[in-house]
Amino acid sequence: MNMMKHRKKATGFIALRFFLCSVLLVSVLCSPAIAAPSSAESPPAKTKSVKPKFKDRRALLKERRDILEKASLATGIPWTLLAAVDQYERTLQLSRKKKPPESVIGITFPKLAWVGMMNPDHEDTNLVSITFFNGVGRDGSGDGVADLNNDADRLAAMAHLIIKKGKTPEDMRIGLWEYYQNTRSVERIEQFAKLYAAFNTLELHEHAFPLPITASYSYQSTWGASRGWGGFRIHEGTDIFAGYGVPVRATCFGVIEVMGWNRYGGWRIGIRDLNNVYHYYAHLSRYEKTLKPGDIVKPGQKIGRIGSSGYGKPGTSGKFPPHLHYGLYRDNGLVDWSFDPYPYLKRWEREDYKKAKTKNK
Structure with missing residues (x-):
């Protein structure tokens, strides 16, 4: 019995000593005075770094x-x-x-x-x-x-x-x-x-209008309008109407994420840009032959042609006038959500006109 009591006391003493050593170690590590260099008379003040404001x-x-x-x-x-x-x-x-x-x-x-x-x-x-x-x-x-x-x-x-x-x-x-x-x-x-x-650069945020500005086309804000084919849903994009075969261009620097048939969008292509925005081009008549998923594109590069594909099984075409359905989806890390592309299309269109005017001077 005496031996058992002695062992219990010894075990308790070891546990207490371990606890006190742990507390002492934490105190030492968390002490600014100990953490400071030996040559310092007082611990350095913690000042927040001032973030530079770049105008350029x-x-x-x-x-x-x-x-x-x-x-x-x-x-x-x-x-x-x-x-x-x-x-x-x-x-x-x-x-x-x-x-x-x-x-x-x-x-x-x-x-x-x-x-x-x-x-x-x-x-x-x-x-x-x-x-x-x-x-x-x-x-x-x-x-x-x-x-x-x-x-x-x-x-x-x-x-x-x-x-x-x-x-x-x-x-x-x-x-x-x-x-x-x-x-x-x-x-x-x-x-x-x-x-x-x-x-080999960080400067990859240039954009272009999805159709050549020299082409004959028309569009208006239709994002959020109702759609009935295949069940009620909202229109998640802007329709740009133009003739069959008018070139469709990449609007951004990006990676081709998806190509192929979609029962709603027909022949479509999806491109992911550096702002984590998915650019969706639908109802195409065909793709540029050399393109495939994983390829890199740049603004103004031809990726396909205007068509009227979609609303059915692969190959379905002609159920509506030829146009490009252009959609934008932002990824928040978990899901993609649609937002109105119309203001961006107007901006990129203006920028393309300015570039063309500067080039012709």
């Missing part, structure tokens, strides 16, 4: 490219993949009601994810304590702290998550999936990376 978009993109390339050199991740993740994060913000101000790097993290869920200091920038509490925060700028408001630090944190499993393309794909837990997100990022790799 080119200057903004140049700064972004510089940060992406530095992170690429440091991690071995292609800058195009880092740019794709950054852009994908930015597109998710576009679908929110409250949009954050434009920054050089669009990647963001919740505060608790950055410092660690159990970290008592929600403003922590100390790498040791952030790591102890399993936070994602990293130092990408080389100043020795992990600042959530620093563009380079947020990019470094994302890079660390991407290569968590390794640096092969498959390893990085797994890293992305583990972070987003969404196959759709990984597919979008790979599409974006493909575009950046093809053109």
